Amino acid sequence: LDYAPSPAPLLRLAARTLTGGKFRGGRNPQPRRPPPPPTYRADRGDTTESFPLDFTAVEENMDNFMTQVKNLAQSLYPCSAQRLDHDMKLNLLENTSVTCNDGSPAGYYLKESRGSRRWLIFLEGGWYCFNKENCDNRYDTMRTLMSSSNWPQTKTGTGILSPLPEENPHWWNANMVYIPYCSSDVWSGATAKTEQSGYAFMGSLIIQEVVKELLNKGLDSAKVLLLAGSSAGGTGVLLNVDHVAELLEGQGHTGIQVRGLSDSGWFLDNKQYHSTDCLDAVSCAPTETIKRGIKYWGGVVPERCRQTHEGQEWNCFFGYRVFPSIKSPVFVVQWLFDEAQLTVDNIQLTGQPVQESQWRYIQNLGIELRNTLKDVPAMFAPACLSHEVITRNYWTDIQVKGTSLPRALYCWDRSLNDNRNNKAPPKGCPVHLIDSCPWPHCNPTCPTIRNQFTGQEIDGVQFLKHMGFDVQKMAQQQGMDPSKLLGMLSSGS
Numbered sequence: 001l002d003y004a005p006s007p008a009p010l011l012r013l014a015a016r017t018l019t020g021g022k023f024r025g026g027r028n029p030q031p032r033r034p035p036p037p038p039t040y041r042a043d044r045g046d047t048t049e050s051f052p053l054d055f056t057a058v059e060e061n062m063d064n065f066m067t068q069v070k071n072l073a074q075s076l077y078p079c080s081a082q083r084l085d086h087d088m089k090l091n092l093l094e095n096t097s098v099t100c101n102d103g104s105p106a107g108y109y110l111k112e113s114r115g116s117r118r119w120l121i122f123l124e125g126g127w128y129c130f131n132k133e134n135c136d137n138r139y140d141t142m143r144t145l146m147s148s149s150n151w152p153q154t155k156t157g158t159g160i161l162s163p164l165p166e167e168n169p170h171w172w173n174a175n176m177v178y179i180p181y182c183s184s185d186v187w188s189g190a191t192a193k194t195e196q197s198g199y200a201f202m203g204s205l206i207i208q209e210v211v212k213e214l215l216n217k218g219l220d221s222a223k224v225l226l227l228a229g230s231s232a233g234g235t236g237v238l239l240n241v242d243h244v245a246e247l248l249e250g251q252g253h254t255g256i257q258v259r260g261l262s263d264s265g266w267f268l269d270n271k272q273y274h275s276t277d278c279l280d281a282v283s284c285a286p287t288e289t290i291k292r293g294i295k296y297w298g299g300v301v302p303e304r305c306r307q308t309h310e311g312q313e314w315n316c317f318f319g320y321r322v323f324p325s326i327k328s329p330v331f332v333v334q335w336l337f338d339e340a341q342l343t344v345d346n347i348q349l350t351g352q353p354v355q356e357s358q359w360r361y362i363q364n365l366g367i368e369l370r371n372t373l374k375d376v377p378a379m380f381a382p383a384c385l386s387h388e389v390i391t392r393n394y395w396t397d398i399q400v401k402g403t404s405l406p407r408a409l410y411c412w413d414r415s416l417n418d419n420r421n422n423k424a425p426p427k428g429c430p431v432h433l434i435d436s437c438p439w440p441h442c443n444p445t446c447p448t449i450r451n452q453f454t455g456q457e458i459d460g461v462q463f464l465k466h467m468g469f470d471v472q473k474m475a476q477q478q479g480m481d482p483s484k485l486l487g488m489l490s491s492g493s
């Protein structure tokens with residue numbers, strides 16, 4: 001399966017930009033007082049001019065405003081002697097004892113945003129291996145996930161890592177850090193290379209070492225640090241966000257607010273649709289791979305979770321079990337019908353239409369996921385069949401109950417700030433968003449599905465038919481248009 005953004009939200013965005021938004025106070029806003037003259041920070045020996053900025057007038061038309069800002073920046077670009085460079089640049093760790101699986105130095109990509117006190121550190125995903133045999137196979141077939149020897153010198157950020165405001169409305173100006181996944185341990189290991197294992201598993205140590213190095217590159221003056229990640233990186237956020245907060249506090253940086261954003265890392269330790277031999281991370285039951293892996297990696301889990309599950313620390317790799325022990329604020333993004341979850345549960349969605357028993361299993365998966373998420377205060381859970389989203393260029397298009405993911409993250413950010421300042425949470429700014437419709441892709445804003453063999457797009461009718469639901473036949477029996485029936489099904493009616 002492959003995905004592409006739906007054009008509908010983009011058309012809505014274009015329409016909204018063309019029609020414009022109203023100023024506060026209607027068509028005849030009161031004249032504003034002229035801004036005070038520029039000030040100079042002479043107390044710091046700094047001659048940089050500082051102008052107070054007032055965005056009140058454009059609050060309701062921020063898309064149009066950001067477009068104008070970008071156009072202005074592009075028009076001034078030829079006048080600049082410096083080249084605008086959006087790419088993140090590779091930095092290998094100075095501490096060469098903290099390594100990838102094969103002993104090559106771990107590292108990170110960095111794009112600094114001077115003047116910003118917000119930092120985003122992203123953990124890459126990419127499954128894992130749990131014994132010498134399948135780690136050897138992983139090294140032969142996916143070496144960049146185990147070694148830094150062939151990493152490129154630069155990386156372009158997309159989605160929440162993008163420096164473009166139209167793609168990344170609220171975090172585009174942050175300091176961006178991308179940590180490549182090369183430890184194959186769900187970011188949990190703290191073990192050097194041994195003869196017995198043949199590999200180092202230092203995922204947890206890599207995160208800590210990157211944070212220490214960044215303190216010398218401006219992180220020490222940060223206001224907010226958002227530790228984000230997708231898939232195995234999303235699970236890595238749940239396992240490490242409190243470790244990062246404790247590390248900074250221990251170094252005396254108590255003013256940095258550490259938060260987590262876990263994307264597609266909230267897995268269930270459920271029973272597979274049918275059991276198979278445990279050969280690799282894909283065929284093996286989720287609980288069995290983690291039980292084997294945590295021993296092989298020397299995996300480290302959050303202390304409070306370890307105490308709760310002493311002797312069975314593998315429990316802490318599953319979101320709903322570790323979440324109650326996490327002290328830092330965490331926003332969870334999770335597709336209700338996650339492709340990786342269905343894969344490890346041995347549900348195949350290609351080839352023949354699914355059987356009735358598979359269909360029931362898939363629907364029950366959505367119900368189980370909803371139940372585990374109900375007590376998570378900040379979350380975004382669309383009823384879509386997909387995997388990972390926050391670094392996709394279509395991440396702004398997905399909506400739950402009329403709210404996009406960037407908007408939900410903005411509301412969460414604002415609610416945390418309001419809580420610190422003892423303010424009431426803003427109205428009309430939801431942070432707990434979960435779809436109620438009951439099957440995959442019943443949300444009309446879900447990513448487009450493509451036939452993995454032909455590459456052609458599959459529409460909603462074709463997809464449901466593949467899932468064993470004949471929309472055409474049902475619509476004919478009801479005497480209505482199939483698209484109308486789809487709309488009714490999607491809305492839950």
